[in-house]
Amino acid sequence: MASQDNTHRLYGVPHSLYTGIARCYLRTQGITYTEIPTTDADFHTRILPIIQRSIIPVLETPQGDIVQDSLDIIDHFEQQGVQYSAYPDGLLQRVLSVIIAYYGTQAMLPHAMHYRWSYREAQEGFLHDQFAAGAGEAMADKIMSRMNAYLPQLGVDAHTVPEIEASYLQL
Known part of the structure; x- marks a missing residue:
């Protein structure tokens, strides 16, 4: 369409x-x-x-x-062609920008999901509101539970949380 x-x-x-x-x-x-x-x-x-x-x-x-x-x-x-390119002109700078983008979207994913889901009780209202806005009230809790269940697959558990938080603070 x-x-x-x-x-x-x-x-x-x-x-x-x-x-x-x-x-x-x-x-x-x-x-x-x-x-x-x-x-x-x-x-x-x-x-x-x-x-x-x-x-x-x-x-x-x-x-x-x-x-x-x-x-x-x-x-x-x-x-x-755009007014503000997302990529720098220099070859080295371009390579570094791709590495930083990858790091932010992939390597930091366990950190992002940890801070979103490990402290779920403290932000339940916000999370529910945002998930309901995107998926509808009926689906919000189902999707939130499914997303929360991804933590172990991302390597986020009671043993790794201290390291995840320390590496985030170090960054």
């Missing part, structure tokens, strides 16, 4: 780390977009069959092209 105007459609949710990366980039570049929650029927009927898995963010261009993943969304616009 190509947009009739020049507005991009960003499928994501308010609390998503990766949707936040794409949202920040679009705002910085002044790219017109509408953020659409994954509860939208269009996401289920049109987007999911194309991308073949339930993952966000997904960008739909006004021309109807589908771009999935925050870094692919950034690269999509970088290839077209």
